[in-house]
Amino acid sequence: MNAVKELVPDMVEWRADKYNEVKNIEKVKMMLSQLDEQLGRIPLLFTFRTIKEGGDTEIKENAYTDLLQAVIESNNIDLVDIEYTLTKENRNILVNYAKKHGIFVVMSSHDFKSTPNEGSIVSILAEMIDAGADLPKIAVMPNGIEDVFILLQATNLMKKKYPAHPIITMAMGKYGLISRLAGEVFGSDATFGAGRKASAPGQIHVADLRAVLKVIHQNS
Known part of the structure; x- marks a missing residue:
């Protein structure tokens, strides 16, 4: 984080699919709390990039949805990446949940x-x-x-x-x-x-x- 802050970014993206403990929601929330504290006023974008969209970690869609809901609920992020290729049902759940908590939605598609x-x-x-x-x-x-x-x-x-x-x-x-x-x-x-x-x-x-x-x- 010290190295990141020295670069004076306008925003920071955490690619959580590269985190070894990403499927442990409590550990993810603990990490987010630390990142939020370290970043101060620098906005934080949370991204779990699935394998089909070019990411590093396999995850089932329901587990992905549960993870993002927990992350949104933590209120330790400013933006959340939601993949466009989700089912409409899960996509709508996450978009509505993000808006309810005042989190901006980056919706992404990769080819x-x-x-x-x-x-x-x-x-x-x-x-x-x-x-x-x-x-x-x-x-x-x-x-x-x-x-x-x-x-x-x-x-x-x-x-x-x-x-x-x-x-x-x-x-x-x-x-x-x-x-x-x-x-x-x-x-x-x-x-x-x-x-x-x-x-x-x-x-x-x-x-x-x-x-x-x-x-x-x-x-x-």
């Missing part, structure tokens, strides 16, 4: 094989908004630079259709790096940097990311 067409990307993001997402997020894997154009065009279209609603979009891997660095130019409202080790393909160190963002902000 590690390809990039959907522009219409599909816009449709998925719009469905997330309809489902109650405060921050709909989609990450795709481009198989060429043309796929990155598709992602950025879809991002721009979403921003035109929902100008008051923040969204997060990114293309992963080497082709998608520009979307992590300059996504905000096209309408994406947040990007992720690595503290020590990347948690997704193409993620760069937060210091390098901040340097690029500073140049963009100073000249736009």
Whole structure:
């Protein structure tokens, strides 16, 4: 945590699927209490990334739902990641529970094989908004630079259709790096940097990311 705070992040994401005791809800809550105390006013995003969405730990959907409910109830987080691919029933349970406790919802979708067409990307993001997402997020894997154009065009279209609603979009891997660095130019409202080790393909160190963002902000 000391190393993280030295990087002066705007927000911190805890990828709890990398925690060995993540299936022990009491230990997760104890860890969250410590993280909350250490972070002070820095917002904390809790994410359990399932294997089908690129995570590290297998978990059944009902156990995932129970875990996220306990985390939300702890009131030691500011945002919670809820995966779009959950059943509508469990997704609605978690969204409603988060809103009841004043926790913002990042609803996420990941495609590690390809990039959907522009219409599909816009449709998925719009469905997330309809489902109650405060921050709909989609990450795709481009198989060429043309796929990155598709992602950025879809991002721009979403921003035109929902100008008051923040969204997060990114293309992963080497082709998608520009979307992590300059996504905000096209309408994406947040990007992720690595503290020590990347948690997704193409993620760069937060210091390098901040340097690029500073140049963009100073000249736009």
